[in-house]
Amino acid sequence: MKIVLGAIADDFTGATDLANNLVREGMRTLQVIGVPATPLQLDDVDAVVVALKSRSCTASQAVSQSLDALNWLKAQGARQIFFKYCSTFDSTPRGNIGPVADALLESLGASQTVMVPAFPVNGRTVYQGHLFVGDRLLNDSGMEQHPLNPMTDADLVRVLSQQSKWPVGLLNHSVLKGGATAARAHLDQANDKGLRHVICDSLDEDDLQAIAGAVVDFPLVTGGSGLGQALPAEYRGRGWFSHTADAGQLEPASGGALVLSGSCSRATLVQIADFLKHYEGFALDPLALAASDAHYHEALNFARDRVGRGVPLIVYASAAADRVQQAQERLGVTASGDLVEAALANLAKTLVNEGVGRLILAGGETSGAVVSALGIKALRIGSQIDPGVPWTQAQIDGRDKPLSLALKSGNFGAENFFTRAFEVLQ
Numbered sequence: 001m002k003i004v005l006g007a008i009a010d011d012f013t014g015a016t017d018l019a020n021n022l023v024r025e026g027m028r029t030l031q032v033i034g035v036p037a038t039p040l041q042l043d044d045v046d047a048v049v050v051a052l053k054s055r056s057c058t059a060s061q062a063v064s065q066s067l068d069a070l071n072w073l074k075a076q077g078a079r080q081i082f083f084k085y086c087s088t089f090d091s092t093p094r095g096n097i098g099p100v101a102d103a104l105l106e107s108l109g110a111s112q113t114v115m116v117p118a119f120p121v122n123g124r125t126v127y128q129g130h131l132f133v134g135d136r137l138l139n140d141s142g143m144e145q146h147p148l149n150p151m152t153d154a155d156l157v158r159v160l161s162q163q164s165k166w167p168v169g170l171l172n173h174s175v176l177k178g179g180a181t182a183a184r185a186h187l188d189q190a191n192d193k194g195l196r197h198v199i200c201d202s203l204d205e206d207d208l209q210a211i212a213g214a215v216v217d218f219p220l221v222t223g224g225s226g227l228g229q230a231l232p233a234e235y236r237g238r239g240w241f242s243h244t245a246d247a248g249q250l251e252p253a254s255g256g257a258l259v260l261s262g263s264c265s266r267a268t269l270v271q272i273a274d275f276l277k278h279y280e281g282f283a284l285d286p287l288a289l290a291a292s293d294a295h296y297h298e299a300l301n302f303a304r305d306r307v308g309r310g311v312p313l314i315v316y317a318s319a320a321a322d323r324v325q326q327a328q329e330r331l332g333v334t335a336s337g338d339l340v341e342a343a344l345a346n347l348a349k350t351l352v353n354e355g356v357g358r359l360i361l362a363g364g365e366t367s368g369a370v371v372s373a374l375g376i377k378a379l380r381i382g383s384q385i386d387p388g389v390p391w392t393q394a395q396i397d398g399r400d401k402p403l404s405l406a407l408k409s410g411n412f413g414a415e416n417f418f419t420r421a422f423e424v425l426q
């Protein structure tokens with residue numbers, strides 16, 4: 001059987017976020033970590049999301065990984081390719097959204113694609129090409145202080161124009177009010193003018209549905225998981241798949257409960273403070289990690305002790321912007337990030353080995369590092385905790401029961417996300 005949707009996601013949490021929305025729309029979805037090296041059984045799968053770690057590497061690495069994923073998905077017969085990036089358009093003037101979209105378009109021989117980052121249910125909307133997070137413009141949302149890809153401009157046509165070799169158009173809200181037909185006519189006109197990328201406004205689900213209706217037969221679409229929520233209805237309308245009611249059913253969870261956080265996003269900092277009202281935590285300091293191994297072992301012993309007693313706990317490097325900047329100035333941006341990611345990955349490996357069975361990871365890059373260290377190749381997507389974040393399950397070598405895993409992208413989740421996530425699992 002051929003899969004309907006083949007997605008290429010530029011980070012792990014983003015991949016899960018998309019997969020979550022596909023499952024909620026009744027698509028049986030498998031998330032694979034990187035391009036599978038061995039053939040997979042995809043008979044009962046409607047959509048596959050390939051999770052890459054291509055958001056913050058060089059543009060040429062991101063292009064080459066994405067083209068590998070594209071070729072694999074084409075070999076599985078995917079009817080439509082979806083390039084998934086963050087709803088806050090995480091990128092830098094060098095990429096990687098523009099160069100990857102350029103390369104995918106070229107490889108597919110397609111003339112045009114859309115850019116639809118909006119995820120209205122999570123407060124990410126686009127109006128006149130400007131991205132908002134809640135009621136703030138992107139560059140005033142906290143994202144301007146992101147450790148790896150600070151977003152200092154909310155005008156996405158301008159942002160993408162710096163990254164892509166082709167001119168960028170806009171499908172604005174007034175056109176979308178005319179529905180899918182009007183949107184398609186506008187896209188066709190843009191195509192005639194050589195506008196190969198079109199940033200799409202979207203304020204709500206109706207706008208996303210109009211866009212989905214306009215682009216369902218495009219070889220390539222790009223955007224956030226909001227578009228992923230809208231597309232399945234269009235696929236169903238064409239008889240490409242039929243809705244599965246229990247597409248997100250998982251085995252019961254078991255084992256110790258641990259949160260590991262490397263996300264310094266505003267939402268995560270609030271969620272950590274809330275969790276610490278109920279449970280204990282250990283704050284990892286990159287400067288202390290750099291100084292000696294003692295700090296890591298202190299964290300490990302702290303966690304071991306509590307996991308053994310069955311109490312949920314958190315180990316976090318997450319810190320406010322001034323502390324992050326201090327570490328980055330002393331150690332370098334990449335080195336401080338790598339140090340934190342390596343420490344969290346080693347903690348995860350050791351503690352899962354010792355009985356942690358319910359693990360929450362906060363941060364896109366952080367999740368990528370930990371999931372790779374755990375050797376996880378594929379995730380079954382389960383029920384949603386908060387918009388964009390489902391529980392998932394993975395098989396781990398040496399464990400008879402699957403590991404329950406939640407990958408939370410920085411800005412996602414309500415204030416009580418961590419405590420509630422464990423409750424939802426009961």
Ligand code: ADP
Pocket residue numbers: 146147148262263264265268285286317318319323324325327328336337338340341362363364365366367408409410411
């Ligand atoms: P988010 O999803 O919030 O963007 P990420 O995990 O993708 O979170 O990115 C956060 C980055 O910041 C990671 O590379 C992480 O290792 C790094 N980091 C976390 N804590 C600190 C800190 N205290 N100092 C410097 N860098 C940090």
